[in-house]
Amino acid sequence: MTDTFQQAARAATEAMRDVFQPTPLMRNDHLSERYGADIWLKREDLSPVRSYKLRGAFNAMRKVIPAQTLFVCASAGNHAQGVAFMCSYFGVKGVIFMPVTTPQQKIQKTKMFGGAQVEVRLVGDYFDKTLAAAQQFCRQEAAHFLSPFDDDDVIEGQASVAVEIEQQLGRVPDHVILPVGGGGLSSGIFSYYGRACNFTFVEPKGAPSLARALQ
Numbered sequence: 432m433t434d435t436f437q438q439a440a441r442a443a444t445e446a447m448r449d450v451f452q453p454t455p456l457m458r459n460d461h462l463s464e465r466y467g468a469d470i471w472l473k474r475e476d477l478s479p480v481r482s483y484k485l486r487g488a489f490n491a492m493r494k495v496i497p498a499q500t501l502f503v504c505a506s507a508g509n510h511a512q513g514v515a516f517m518c519s520y521f522g523v524k525g526v527i528f529m530p531v532t533t534p535q536q537k538i539q540k541t542k543m544f545g546g547a548q549v550e551v552r553l554v555g556d557y558f559d560k561t562l563a564a565a566q567q568f569c570r571q572e573a574a575h576f577l578s579p580f581d582d583d584d585v586i587e588g589q590a591s592v593a594v595e596i597e598q599q600l601g602r603v604p605d606h607v608i609l610p611v612g613g614g615g616l617s618s619g620i621f622s623y624y625g626r627a628c629n630f631t632f633v634e635p636k637g638a639p640s641l642a643r644a645l646q
Contacts, residue, residue, distance in 0.1 A: 436587070436590070436622050436623065437623060439587050440587055440590035440591060440593070440594050440619070440622075440623050441594055443486075443489075443490045443587055443588050443590070443591050444591040444594040444595065446489075446490075446493060447486065447489055447490075447588075447591060450479075450485075450489060450517075450520060451478060451479050451485070453595045453598070453599065454473060454474050454475050454477050454478050454595065455473075455474045455477060456471050456472070456473050456474070456595070456596055456599040456600060457471065457472050457474055458470070458471050458472075459471065459472050471596075471600065471604070473592060473595070473596055475592065479516060480509070480512045480513050480516050480544060481509075481512075482509040482512070482513065483589060483592055483616060484509040484510045484512065484513030484514075484579065485512075485513035485516050485517055486513075486588040486589050486591050486592065487513070487577075487579070487582070487584070487585030487586065487587075487588035487589045487615055487619075488504075488510070488513040488514045488516075488517040488577055488585070488588070489517050489520075489588055490584050490585065490587055490588025490591075491575075491577055491582055491584035491585050491588060492517050492518075492521055492523070492575075492577070493521075494584055495575055496521055496523060499523075499574075499575045500523045500524060501523070501524050501525075501526070501572060501573075501574040501575065502514065502518060502523060502524070502525045502526075502574060502575050502576075502577055503525070503526050503527070503528070503565050503568055503569050503572075503574045503575070503576050503577065504525075504527055504528070504565065504576070504577040504578075504579070505527075505528045505529075505558070505561045505562040505564075505565035505566075506527065506528075506529065506579060507529055507530055507532075507533045507537065507558065507561075508533070508537045510577075510579035511527045511529060511537070511541045511551075512537075512540055512541050512544050514527060514545075514549075514577055515527060515541045515542070515544040515545030515548075515549045516544040516545070518545050518548040518549050519544060519545050519546050519548045519549070522548065523548065524548060524549075524550075525545055525548055525549040525550070526549075526550050526552060526565075526568065526574070527541060527545070527549060527550070527551050527552070528552050528553075528554050528555075528561050528562075528564055528565035528568070529541070529551060529552070529553055529554075529561065530553070530554070530555050530556060530557060530558055530560075530561045531553045531554070531555065531556055532556055532557075533553065538551060538553075552564075578613075578615075579612075579613050579615055580612075580613030580614050580615030580618070581613070582615075585615055586615055586618045586619045586622065587619065588619070589615050589616045589618070589619035589620070590619030590620060590622060590623040591619075592616065592619070592620060593607075593619065593620040593623040593624055594623065603624055603627045603628050604624075604628050605628055605629065606628060606629045606630070606631065607620060607624065607628055607629070607630050607631070608630075608631045608633065609630065609631070609632055609633065610632075610633050610634065611632045611633065611634045611640075611641045612634070612640075614640075614641065617630075617632055617641075
């Protein structure tokens with residue numbers, strides 16, 4: 432970890448307090464007893480959008496507003512909802528591209544969080560087509576593209592999870608177990624804690640992108 436990244440992540444975390452309070456860090460007695468360890472769960476499911484995704488969206492957007500007021504993302508779920516929520520909060524326009532196969536529940540949740548600020552476009556029957564359409568729209572409209580993971584400001588925002596854990600626990604945890612998809616959350620938390628703790632990254636057998644990247 433670097434002092435610069437830590438300072439930036441802490442600043443992002445403090446700025447988020449205007450939007451939502453820290454999610455709970457809760458000790459799980461059942462798992463602690465079962466595995467003979469002191470196990471705590473960071474309850475990101477209790478955030479306003481039921482995931483950590485609004486953290487990165489908030490941090491990336493706050494850095495370019497008011498110079499930029501049009502934001503775009505490609506997502507079939509949580510990232511879309513996080514971006515939609517933040518577009519509503521900041522009062523800026525959001526265009527969210529989703530695959531045509533996206534479940535109606537996720538589409539409706541995205542529209543609910545974004546309200547009048549957000550337009551949902553269903554494009555492509557698989558994600559690569561959706562992403563290409565979103566990026567083309569960005570180029571045409573000079574919009575700001577919000578990647579769920581390939582964005583330093585998004586990663587910095589996701590690191591706020593680590594900042595809160597440290598504050599709530601009173602120290603850096605000994606071991607962190609994280610799910611990995613695109614890598615935005617894991618990159619942020621690993622960059623913040625560095626070698627101060629151990630990590631285990633978990634991903635589906637059918638989509639082991641991190642494992643293959645490290646081979």
